[in-house]
Amino acid sequence: MSDIFEYLNTTFEEGLSYNEAETGQSWVLVSAPTIKEVCKFLRDDEELRFNYLMCLSGVHYPKENELEAVYHLHSTIHGHTLVLKVRVPEEEPHVPSVESIWKTANWHEREAYDLVGIHFEGHPDLRRILTPQDWEGHPLRKDYEQQESYRGVTTGI
């Protein structure tokens, strides 16, 4: 994975940093404004050809006041994988959508929006997906407080 980062670094001078993990998998941190460009490059470059977005997850880090979008990429052509991360502040959680690059991001981004509250800019249909449209709050935030009643029905707290 560090090879792929070196290769990426020659194309993108700014907005990338590599994080070597002691346990588990390492990742590349990408700044929010460049994520779409980086993803497009990752998909189209002959050497990389990341044609498969395996997973997109949202994570909340309350200590840093940040939300994180994690992208797990894979290339069925070359057989390599890559983990990308984008960190955005809790108050303005805007991340450019990669839906136009991998269609599968459509539902994954909707889920991350629904459960963690990341706003994916440029998503064609950014609605809640697992909870009702008029649900309050984002359930997978660490400081989430469940609403007491929903449409006059108690939610059991």
Next chain:
Amino acid sequence: MKTEVLTQEADKRTMTINMGPQHPSTHGVLRLEVTVDGEVVKKAKPDIGYLHRCFEKYAESLGDYAKVVPYTDRIDYVSAINQEMGYVIAVEKLLELEIPERVEYMRVILAELQRIASHLLGIGTFGLDLGAFTPFLYCFIEREKILRILEKASGARLLYNYICIGGLMRDIPDDFKTETREFISSFRPKIDELNELLTTNSIFIDRTANIGVLPEEVALNYGASGPMLRGSGVSWDIRKNDTYSIYDRFEFDIPVGSGEVGTTGDCWDRYIVRVREMIESLKIIEQALDQMPDEGDVQEAVPRRVRPKEGEVYVRTETPRGELGYYIVSDNSSGPYRVKARTPSFVNLSILPAISKGALVSDLVAIVGSIDIVLGGVDR
């Protein structure tokens, strides 16, 4: 079908109807908002979330890695062993744990038995969606035999909680091997019967060939996996291409769709991939039974205390419906900081709008059936 007129557009040609939330072909709670022009589907929009059980929220609030295992069973309740296995492997990877040989073989045998059981259900109900009742009964008789074997080992019929971090809950019963071998020899001729009833049946071919065609590039772009992806002609199986557990020790083929009776990537191709995968699973089970060591404590490597170091993993395994990925973030506490389950049903269902345009309403039933979704896996 329960239909209800929602809107009538100005040109009075199209109409939006609800298919579901409860519909015999959706095998769970799924609402499809279908815009039709007569019998032709103009647009089909899935609306999910009715079954949402907050798996991820539970997992993160339990504060114990081991306690999450029973909840993973409920993600896709017709292939619970495969769901457990993926999660357990992910945690073991975080812990950098060595698993005893015997346990690895047992897990593979259980996972492949479960794959056959799950495909039998998928195939049987797919036929049922298209009006074929007899194959459904045939499939369920065979599936029952597998459930009996799994029940004898784990004590449960559907939600096993049998695989645990580092090993298995208990050893397999003494007659497990003989019973499994008996099942294999009795099951092989049944597949031929099934082929006669469904695969080569001309009505079945008419209802499934050239319908819901999913081209290779679209499948990859949408992140399709499992039989859905292989039906489109992509030879991609995590067990082989990104191998885990001990799958690299077995010889088996990856069946792919090739448009034998229609177009590559149609409903028939997705169906036939499942049928042929069952035969491959039988091969794996036979090899595993031969190679499995007879002695060994299945609880040997089970850790007293599960507390991985800070770090994160994304581990994917091949379940009957495709790629099941667990993204787990550890903050060095006794429970996961974040668990995301990337389920194949969720991703495969998102392709439905792309492949149902222009189909007839009755074809839509075939398309939904051919995806073989389990709504528990979609909503988690």
